[in-house]
Amino acid sequence: MSAVPLDSTFAPIGAGRRRKDKLMRGLLGLGTLVALVPLVLVLYYLLKKGLGAVSWHFLSTDPTGNFLGDPGGIKSAIFGTIEMVALASLISIPIGVGVALYLVEYGKKNKFASAVRYFVDVMTGVPSIVFGLFIYITLILSGNFGSFAGWKGSVALALLMLPIVTRSAEVVLLLVPDHLREAALALGAPRWRVVSRVVLPTALPGLVTGSLLAIARAAGETALLLFTAAIVNGTSLNLGQRMNSLPLQIFTDVGQAQDRLVARAWGAALTLVVLILLLTLIARFVSRRSRLT
């Protein structure tokens, strides 16, 4: 019975196959490297060209708008971005979490809920510039609400954030174990208390993570602010007026093709990327502290 020699049962892998395996593995590794090259290059150039531009003066003065001399800094842009994104978060996070709560608590299987889910997905795919056009048409072109204003930028950003918040919140809420809900219900808690005292607190870290990622996405958005908040030099704390923002400041400065403005664009880009990376890092940190897996 032991007539079959061992080495024919476990025939060694032929040299050709082995070579092909090595080659393909190498190619896949190379592909991964190629994917990371742009990240390294972008960060390298941001640091190289942006660091020189950033200073306290740069962060604390408004753009002057002068054709010659000191172009000024990016204070109004930083303030505008923070204000508009904050208002957008105030609008989109409650609504987004609310819709996700509906989908998870009341609409796991019904048709209406799956339609909502589908259209939230559709919204994820809508280009941001189309959101911008839509807000421009309804809030500016219609003439009822005046001209460009910060709050209109916020509404457009909120539309962009809404599907991101909803989808991430839905995933997290689904992770809340059903036995927690059942235990609370069995103890006689009404549904709204189950939601507010059990489901939401349990899911909180995940909800924060999703919201922060949505905020990070909104902070870098340019196209829709072009049609809604426009651009202005001075700092404004009034969301009813035109408002500057970091991405728009970069966009207009690039278009000017003057060295000192381009330097400001690099500085603003570095500031923006640092801001977004901070948000992303905090989001990761919070999600790691979550008890849900």
Place this chain on the structure above:
Amino acid sequence: MEAASISTRRDDRPTFGRSSVARWPDKLLRWGLTALAAAILILIAFFFVRLYIESRPVFSKFGVFGFTFDNNWDVSRSIFGALPLLVGTLVTASVALIIGVPVAIAAALFVTELCPRKARGPLTIMVDLLAAVPSVVYGLWGVFVLIPKLKPAEQWVTDKLHFIPFIGGAAVAGPNYFIGGLILAIMIVPIVSAISREVMATVPADHKEAALALGATRWEMIRMAVLPYSRAGITGASMLGLGRAIGETIAVTLVVGNAPQIGKHLFDQGYTLAAVIANEFGEAANNPLHRAALIAAGLVLFVLTLVVNAAARYFVVRGTRGQRAAPGDAATAAAAAGVGG
């Protein structure tokens, strides 16, 4: 007899029941949340209708097909045929897919199947970080780094490949379709890679182990167990990337050249649907027809992304539903692995 009093008779309030007053917060929550969800549906419908109404002047003047497929975008004479923009969008998006998808899939395969366990987390984070860089920063980088640095390389390629139409024998323009596509490729890599990774994670370990046990090398295991199983999901991921590439605005506006005609070759200046809206919006404020044309371009873009995303969703859902569908396939794949090379 005690039990009978707990039963839920209609006339008599059950012991565990609540008064109707105590129940209204529940109802409020339920209907409030339902109304929120319904508002999303209404919003999207409203969205579409408003865009259509505002773009009607240009559709009634040039016709829907005339607007979309006429090769004539001349602002000074108020003639709007969006074909150059449509072609630009499709060309840049195709370049993005051709470059971006293989790289994204390679990165996904490497992270899920090949790399050491310790490197998995950091590599995933780094690929995902590509998505954290804003569009306008890619644009800035494209204008001041990519365009000047790549120009000699592009010229060299087009000189060497002079026999291929649309690619070879051209005078390279600074900003061009190829640069636009390249920037888009960088931007779609993280999304395509992330979804591909998720789909690949659903490939049952049995299939992979079976392939390896039958003597397949790692690559043969990937080719015969992982790739066939996740093909639908990868297709869906690529379509989502396509949707993203079609709608991307600012980065492309900065590097595509913004010339309203169909470029003669890959390294010629062009325009895209999204770029035209961002770029000509300012000057269109005083010309209602021009403004309507830009909104119509937005509508075409909207419809295009809707179609692409619907298709993507179909593939992704099919890809993950296949989870229990095909136990037989992997066995055949593994069997083939022992023979093939």
